Amino acid sequence: MLGKTADGLFWMFRYLERNENTARLLDAGFRIALTRAAAAENEWTSVLTTVGAKPAFMEKYEQMKTTHVIDFLLRDPSNPSSVMSMIQAARDNARRLRTALTRELWSATNECWLTLRELLARPVRERELPFVLSTIQQQNALLNGTLHGTMMRNEIFNFARLGTFLERADNTARILDVKYYLLLPSVSLVGSSVDNVQWETILRSVSAQRSYHRLHKGDVRPREIANFLMLDLRMPRSLAFCYSKITDNLSHISKDYGIRQPCFEQAEAVFARLTDRSIDEIFESGLHEFIQDFIRDNNVLGRQIERDYRFYG
Amino acid sequence: MNDFMKFDEMFGMGDTHREPYRDYHRWLESQDTAWLRRKSDEAETVFRRIGITFSVYGEEEASERLIPFDVVPRIISSREWSRLVRGIRQRVQAMNAFLYDVYHHQEIIRAGRIPIELIADNEAFLPQMMGVSPPGNVYTHVVGVDIVRVGEDEFYVLEDNARTPSGVSYMLENREIMLQMFPELFARINVQAVGNYPKNLRRLLGNCAPRSCKGTPAIAVLTPGIYNAAYFEHAFLAGQMGAELVEGHDLRVVDGRVAMRTTQGYAPIDVIYRRVDDEYLDPLNFNPQSLLGVPGMFDVYRAGGITIANAPGTGIADDKALYSYMPDIIQFYTGEKALLENVPTWRCCEPDALRYVLDHLSELVVKEVHGSGGYGMLVGPTASNEELIAFRNKLEATPEKYIAQPTLSLSTTPILTKNGLDPRHVDLRVFVLVSSDEIHMTPGGLTRVALNKGSLVVNSSQGGGTKDTWVLEE
Structure with a gap:
């Protein structure tokens, strides 16, 4: 190849995975904006921080208004991570590698591109937002379903999956990075300052409410949430799950090519850190530090994959 | 020419259908026009979803456009087709013999059959190719021959395309969509299949691999990239052939071979089906400004390390000035009279011809010798006074840049319009594959149709559309 x-x-x-994540974050943020207007500004700030778009947004807008955030994250061509910019870039790539x-x-x-282009041709009004967000997710689901239903399980599939899971791991880690303070044990001791809504928002932004509640019978605790998002191998957006997939796909490529590249060792090392310790140990040695190290290592791995498999000249 | 003389593929000169259309016409008569329109819209939706698009130069917005597709097929009988096959085979053979001669001994010039200026002063002539013999002496692996018809038995070759002819993907996709939209038609009428084209292309390219190549030849399609007008086709063909689709920056000369950068290092290529022009092949040997080429590729080629299809320098054979000599060229190399006629052509570089052309400008079609895609062309009978004056000035200033031909009344085929069926002018591009022991023509081709009523310009860049082309089984 x-x-x-x-x-x-x-x-x-x-790019496609990023769009799905942006749609989820917008959905969770919008819920806060609707139900607790006072908390909206804070929530939008953390959403923008999570997707790394806060500086660009602040340059353009003075106020953290819901309509501005929606427009910036969905349609703004000057925002390289907006949903429209991303689907355009994904489709350009697809044209390049059409064969x-x-x-x-x-x-x-x-079709995803045609649909979103039509849907995002004009500013999205608040009352249309839920429909727009669910369409983005549906289109992505169609795309992923087609990937699974029609593509051979070979190197092509492996590189596609590596992109998905590196991006997903980054996204979940960034949500944790922005909201880590809500998950610290000390917070839950105080009890009154943080309520269920904040935690629900975290779960909502990784589409994990129902799975979590089924698992914990509605008992929402920060320790369990952190464990669920970081170490639970059954949860498809957890860090550990992403890394089990990343090592799987790298192992397939290595077998296929008959050579283990340095990126494989790196991925295995990260995966080991997500499987050889409990959430309590992570809390003890520092949650925030752990997450920040993870984000850094995840980026380093991405660059190593690019080098090992000669993405560029 | 007046409309009275117009030949229609479905109805001939009268109003009863011609024999090849018998079964189709019977089917068509029992169809409801509104239903056909719905099918036509459906086809467009499919084309849009699949992204069968072409890019239009000079249009910023909507730079990816669909070529309009018409659902009424153009039907050719097997007898008509075999006649075209014989004529085109002869022509393509002569073309390759001519190219070998031009780049070796130039006997045709010594024999005085074509003037030396035609070669020496021609931008399409590549002096770097002198003395180079491509594998199997095949120069034009892929040729597109444009045929027009003006009467029941009158076919002309309008143009040869021996560089990087395009359109074959539309031939294949048009058939695909017709099979989807009107399956019952194909159960009723025996139409020869076109779908083997990519397989044949792969086989013939493989047959032309360098002698040093062992095992299955590695084939790559070289494209200028996603902004090229024909990118869809490049990707399509690479995909269908199971070949890699590469750009110049994926390639490099490694150990005397042209190699592509893969996830496992550089892998050598045996055959390059290039869809870039000569001057963008190799900046060291040709255009030093080009960012698209592969430095040193031509040296590998001369040393026999790679097959380039079509060979560099084939443009000399499809040049519009040379076109008028094709009957002589065919005679010279095959000893036979040309089976398919050329359109009578005035070479404006000749004073007598120029005088005639200037005197009859409003009746003629004037083309640039090096132009393509229907750009820079004058259609006398439909041109405005200003256009005629502008062309008169151009002709007087640089007559050698132009040729002129009579305005042929191209045959028409009905298309489906909002108000039912209505005739439009068409031509036909036939796709020819060449290897050292085989010349293969796909039974069908690309029928291009001038969608504007009365227009004779069929190019997609100028408001042309396409149709599926059926060659019937015997």
Whole structure:
């Protein structure tokens, strides 16, 4: 496979995953904005921080208004991470590597682009937001379903999946990074300052409310939330889950190529840190530090994959 | 020419359907026009979803556009087709013999059959190719021959495309969509399949691999990239052939081979099906300003390390000035009279011809010798006074840049319009594959249709559309 193709696949699926995450964060933030107007500004600030768009946003707008945030994150062409910028970039990549995709997957990507372009042609009004967000998620689900239903399980699939899970791990870690203080044991001791809504918001932003409640019978505790998002191998957006997939896919490529590249060792080391200790040990040695180290290592791994598999010249 | 003389593919000169259309016409008569319109809209939706688009130069907005597709097929009988096949085969053979000669001994010039200026002063002539013999002496692996028809038995070759002809993906996708939209038609009428084109292309390219190549030849399609007008086709063909789709920056000369950068290091390529122009192949040997090429690729080529299809320098054979000599070229290399006629052509570089052209400008079609895509062309009978004056000035200033031809009344085929069926002018591009022991023509081709009523310009960049082209089984 061409290095360029691996590069295109990896980033195409990072972009698509990022869109899904942005849609979830907007959904969770919008819920806060609707139900507790006083907390809206704070919530939007953390959403923007999570997606790394706060400085760019502040440059453009003076106030943290809901309509501004929605527009900036969904449509703004000057925001390279806006949903529209991302789907455009993903579709450009898909055009470049069209020969690597099944006809069905290309069509699904193209249709996603056509649908979002139509949907985001004009500013999205608040009352349309839930529909728009669910359409983004539906389109992404279609795309992922087509990937699974039509693509061979080979290097092409592996590089696509690596993009998805590196991006997803980054996103979950960033949510934790912004909200870690809500999860500290000391907070729950105080009891009154943090209520369920904040925790629910965290769960909502990784689409994990129902799974969590089924698991813990409605008992919402910060320790359990942190464990769920970081170490639970059953939870498809947890750090550990992402890394089990990343090591899986790298191991397939290594077998296929008959050579283990340095990125494989790196991924295994990160995965080990998510499986060889309990959440209490992580709290003890410092939650925030752990998350920040993770974000850094995740980025380093991405760059190592690019080098090992000759994405660029 | 007046409309009275117009030949229609479905109805001939009268109003009863011609034999090849018998079964289709019977089917068509029992269809409801509104239903056909719905099918037509459905087809457009599918095309849009699949993203079968082309880019238009000079249009910022909507730079990806669909080529309009018409659901009424153009039907050719097997007898008509075999006649075209014989003529085109002869022409393409002569073309390759000519290219070999031009880049070796130039006997045709010594024999005085074509003037030396035609080669020496021609931008399409590549002196770097002198003495180079491509594998199997095949120069034009892929040729598109444009055929027009003006009567029941009158076919002309309008143009040869021997560089990087495009359109074959539309031939394949048009058939695909017709099969989806009107499956019952194909159960009723025996239409020859076109779908093997990519397989044949792969086989013929493989047959032309360098002698040093062992095992299955590694084939790559070289594209200028996603902003090229024909990018969709490049990706399509690479995908269908199971070949890699590469750009110049994926390639490098490694150990005397052209190699592509893969996730496992550099891997050598045996055959490059290039869809870039000569001057963008290799900045060291051709255009030093080009960012698209592969430095040193031409040296590998000369040393026999890679096959480039089509060979560099084939443009000399499809040049519009040379076109008028094709009957002589065919005679010279095959010893036979050309089976398919050329459109009579005035070479404006000749004073007598120029005088005639200037005197009859409003009746003629004037084309640039090096132009393509229907740009820079004058259609006398429909041109405004200003356009005629502008062309008169151009012709007087640089006559050698132009040729002129009579305005042919191209045959028409009905298309589906808002108000039912209505005839429009069409041409036909036939796709030819060449290897050292085989010349293969896909039974079908790309019928291009001038969608504007009365227009004779079929190019997609100028308001043209396409149709599926059926060659019937015997």
